[in-house]
Amino acid sequence: MRRLTTFALILLFLASASATPKQDNPAKQIIGTWRLVSFEGGPPGLYDDHPRGIIMYEPSGWMAAQLARHRDQKPSAQNGSYGQALGVGRTLEEKAAAFDSYVAYYGTYEVDAKKGIVTHHMEDGLIPNLRGANNVRYFEFQGNDRLVLFVAEGPGGNLLPRKDTTVKVVWERIK
Numbered sequence: 001m002r003r004l005t006t007f008a009l010i011l012l013f014l015a016s017a018s019a020t021p022k023q024d025n026p027a028k029q030i031i032g033t034w035r036l037v038s039f040e041g042g043p044p045g046l047y048d049d050h051p052r053g054i055i056m057y058e059p060s061g062w063m064a065a066q067l068a069r070h071r072d073q074k075p076s077a078q079n080g081s082y083g084q085a086l087g088v089g090r091t092l093e094e095k096a097a098a099f100d101s102y103v104a105y106y107g108t109y110e111v112d113a114k115k116g117i118v119t120h121h122m123e124d125g126l127i128p129n130l131r132g133a134n135n136v137r138y139f140e141f142q143g144n145d146r147l148v149l150f151v152a153e154g155p156g157g158n159l160l161p162r163k164d165t166t167v168k169v170v171w172e173r174i175k
Contacts, residue, residue: 027111030057030118030139033148034171036067041166057109057169063120064106105130116140116162117152137169138162147171 036053053067090098105125111118120135136159138150151167154160 003012006172011147026113026116026139026141029141029144030111030147031059032057033174035174037170037172038168039067039144040168040170061108061110062106063109064104065120066104069101099126102126105135108163111139145173145175147173 033054033056036051036055039051039053051067051069053065055065057063074125104129105120105122107121107123109118109120116138118137118139120137122130122133122135124131134150138152138170140148140150142148147170149169149171150162150165151169152159152162153163154164
Protein backbone atom coordinates (compact mmCIF):
# COMPACT_ATOMS: atom_id res chain seq x y z
CA MET A 1 0.00 0.00 0.00
CA ARG A 2 2.86 2.31 0.87
CA ARG A 3 4.46 1.72 -2.55
CA LEU A 4 1.17 2.48 -4.28
CA THR A 5 0.82 5.76 -2.35
CA THR A 6 4.41 6.72 -3.13
CA PHE A 7 3.92 5.87 -6.82
CA ALA A 8 0.70 7.95 -6.95
CA LEU A 9 2.44 10.91 -5.32
CA ILE A 10 5.31 10.70 -7.82
CA LEU A 11 2.85 10.61 -10.73
CA LEU A 12 0.96 13.58 -9.31
CA PHE A 13 4.20 15.52 -8.88
CA LEU A 14 5.35 14.75 -12.43
CA ALA A 15 1.99 15.73 -13.90
CA SER A 16 1.93 19.04 -12.06
CA ALA A 17 5.59 19.79 -12.85
CA SER A 18 5.14 19.19 -16.57
CA ALA A 19 1.97 21.27 -16.89
CA THR A 20 2.38 24.87 -18.04
CA PRO A 21 2.07 27.00 -14.93
CA LYS A 22 -0.79 29.51 -14.93
CA GLN A 23 0.44 33.09 -14.80
CA ASP A 24 -1.29 35.25 -12.23
CA ASN A 25 0.17 38.41 -13.72
CA PRO A 26 -1.52 39.38 -17.03
CA ALA A 27 1.38 41.68 -17.94
CA LYS A 28 3.65 38.63 -17.92
CA GLN A 29 1.10 36.19 -19.32
CA ILE A 30 0.58 38.31 -22.44
CA ILE A 31 4.28 38.14 -23.35
CA GLY A 32 4.90 35.90 -26.33
CA THR A 33 3.98 35.34 -29.92
CA TRP A 34 0.38 34.64 -30.83
CA ARG A 35 -1.21 33.34 -34.07
CA LEU A 36 -4.61 34.62 -35.21
CA VAL A 37 -7.38 32.05 -34.78
CA SER A 38 -10.47 34.12 -35.58
CA PHE A 39 -11.69 37.66 -36.14
CA GLU A 40 -15.36 38.10 -35.32
CA GLY A 41 -17.79 40.99 -35.51
CA GLY A 42 -15.95 43.44 -37.75
CA PRO A 43 -17.38 44.96 -40.91
CA PRO A 44 -18.63 42.23 -43.29
CA GLY A 45 -15.83 40.83 -45.39
CA LEU A 46 -13.05 42.37 -43.32
CA TYR A 47 -11.43 39.20 -42.00
CA ASP A 48 -14.06 36.54 -42.52
CA ASP A 49 -12.25 34.45 -45.12
CA HIS A 50 -9.37 32.58 -43.49
CA PRO A 51 -7.64 35.53 -41.82
CA ARG A 52 -4.04 35.10 -40.89
CA GLY A 53 -1.99 37.08 -38.48
CA ILE A 54 0.50 37.30 -35.72
CA ILE A 55 0.88 39.53 -32.70
CA MET A 56 3.97 39.68 -30.52
CA TYR A 57 4.40 41.15 -27.05
CA GLU A 58 8.00 41.46 -25.86
CA PRO A 59 9.16 41.68 -22.22
CA SER A 60 10.81 44.99 -23.18
CA GLY A 61 7.37 46.57 -23.64
CA TRP A 62 7.37 46.51 -27.45
CA MET A 63 4.74 44.85 -29.61
CA ALA A 64 3.99 44.27 -33.28
CA ALA A 65 0.84 43.12 -35.05
CA GLN A 66 0.18 41.95 -38.60
CA LEU A 67 -3.13 40.74 -39.99
CA ALA A 68 -3.88 39.61 -43.53
CA ARG A 69 -6.95 38.52 -45.38
CA HIS A 70 -6.66 36.50 -48.50
CA ARG A 71 -10.19 36.59 -49.88
CA ASP A 72 -9.73 38.47 -53.15
CA GLN A 73 -5.99 38.72 -53.30
CA LYS A 74 -4.45 36.96 -56.27
CA PRO A 75 -0.74 36.51 -56.92
CA SER A 76 0.81 39.11 -59.17
CA ALA A 77 1.53 38.22 -62.77
CA GLN A 78 5.07 39.41 -61.96
CA ASN A 79 6.27 36.72 -59.55
CA GLY A 80 9.85 35.89 -58.77
CA SER A 81 12.22 38.56 -57.53
CA TYR A 82 12.26 40.42 -54.23
CA GLY A 83 11.72 43.70 -56.08
CA GLN A 84 8.63 42.31 -57.71
CA ALA A 85 7.41 41.06 -54.35
CA LEU A 86 7.72 44.62 -53.04
CA GLY A 87 5.51 45.89 -55.84
CA VAL A 88 7.92 46.66 -58.64
CA GLY A 89 6.13 45.81 -61.86
CA ARG A 90 2.73 45.33 -60.22
CA THR A 91 -0.35 47.09 -61.46
CA LEU A 92 -2.02 49.78 -59.36
CA GLU A 93 -4.97 47.40 -58.83
CA GLU A 94 -2.64 44.70 -57.48
CA LYS A 95 -0.95 47.18 -55.16
CA ALA A 96 -4.31 48.48 -53.91
CA ALA A 97 -5.58 44.94 -53.27
CA ALA A 98 -2.42 44.10 -51.34
CA PHE A 99 -2.70 47.29 -49.27
CA ASP A 100 -6.41 46.79 -48.58
CA SER A 101 -5.88 43.25 -47.36
CA TYR A 102 -3.11 43.88 -44.83
CA VAL A 103 -2.74 45.66 -41.49
CA ALA A 104 0.63 46.05 -39.80
CA TYR A 105 1.86 48.24 -36.98
CA TYR A 106 4.31 48.27 -34.09
CA GLY A 107 4.96 50.24 -30.94
CA THR A 108 4.94 49.89 -27.20
CA TYR A 109 2.17 48.46 -25.05
CA GLU A 110 0.78 48.78 -21.53
CA VAL A 111 -1.35 46.33 -19.58
CA ASP A 112 -3.90 47.62 -17.06
CA ALA A 113 -4.71 44.40 -15.21
CA LYS A 114 -7.42 45.99 -13.05
CA LYS A 115 -9.39 47.23 -16.07
CA GLY A 116 -8.51 44.21 -18.21
CA ILE A 117 -7.10 46.49 -20.91
CA VAL A 118 -4.01 46.35 -23.10
CA THR A 119 -3.16 49.54 -24.98
CA HIS A 120 -1.02 49.44 -28.12
CA HIS A 121 0.81 52.76 -28.53
CA MET A 122 1.37 52.70 -32.29
CA GLU A 123 4.72 54.13 -33.25
CA ASP A 124 4.41 53.33 -36.95
CA GLY A 125 2.71 51.05 -39.39
CA LEU A 126 1.21 50.60 -42.80
CA ILE A 127 -1.23 53.51 -42.36
CA PRO A 128 0.62 56.77 -41.62
CA ASN A 129 -2.44 58.36 -39.96
CA LEU A 130 -2.16 55.86 -37.11
CA ARG A 131 1.30 57.02 -36.01
CA GLY A 132 1.00 58.04 -32.39
CA ALA A 133 -2.52 56.62 -32.01
CA ASN A 134 -3.56 54.11 -29.37
CA ASN A 135 -5.37 50.83 -29.97
CA VAL A 136 -7.23 49.99 -26.79
CA ARG A 137 -8.28 46.37 -26.31
CA TYR A 138 -10.03 44.56 -23.51
CA PHE A 139 -8.38 41.22 -22.96
CA GLU A 140 -9.04 37.87 -21.37
CA PHE A 141 -7.13 34.63 -21.28
CA GLN A 142 -8.63 31.23 -21.92
CA GLY A 143 -6.08 29.03 -20.20
CA ASN A 144 -2.43 29.78 -20.95
CA ASP A 145 -2.66 29.40 -24.71
CA ARG A 146 -5.59 31.58 -25.80
CA LEU A 147 -5.70 35.36 -25.73
CA VAL A 148 -8.95 37.09 -26.64
CA LEU A 149 -8.88 40.79 -27.50
CA PHE A 150 -12.02 42.91 -27.77
CA VAL A 151 -11.91 46.21 -29.67
CA ALA A 152 -12.71 48.83 -27.05
CA GLU A 153 -13.10 51.90 -29.26
CA GLY A 154 -16.55 52.94 -30.34
CA PRO A 155 -17.72 55.70 -32.67
CA GLY A 156 -15.62 58.83 -32.30
CA GLY A 157 -12.92 56.92 -30.47
CA ASN A 158 -14.88 56.71 -27.22
CA LEU A 159 -14.09 53.78 -24.94
CA LEU A 160 -16.94 51.27 -24.95
CA PRO A 161 -17.91 49.36 -21.83
CA ARG A 162 -16.66 45.76 -22.13
CA LYS A 163 -20.22 44.44 -22.40
CA ASP A 164 -20.86 46.62 -25.50
CA THR A 165 -17.87 45.49 -27.56
CA THR A 166 -18.70 43.68 -30.80
CA VAL A 167 -15.31 42.88 -32.35
CA LYS A 168 -13.54 39.85 -30.90
CA VAL A 169 -10.08 38.69 -32.00
CA VAL A 170 -8.88 35.30 -30.80
CA TRP A 171 -5.16 34.45 -30.69
CA GLU A 172 -3.35 31.21 -29.88
CA ARG A 173 0.09 31.14 -28.32
CA ILE A 174 2.84 29.88 -30.62
CA LYS A 175 5.09 27.52 -28.73
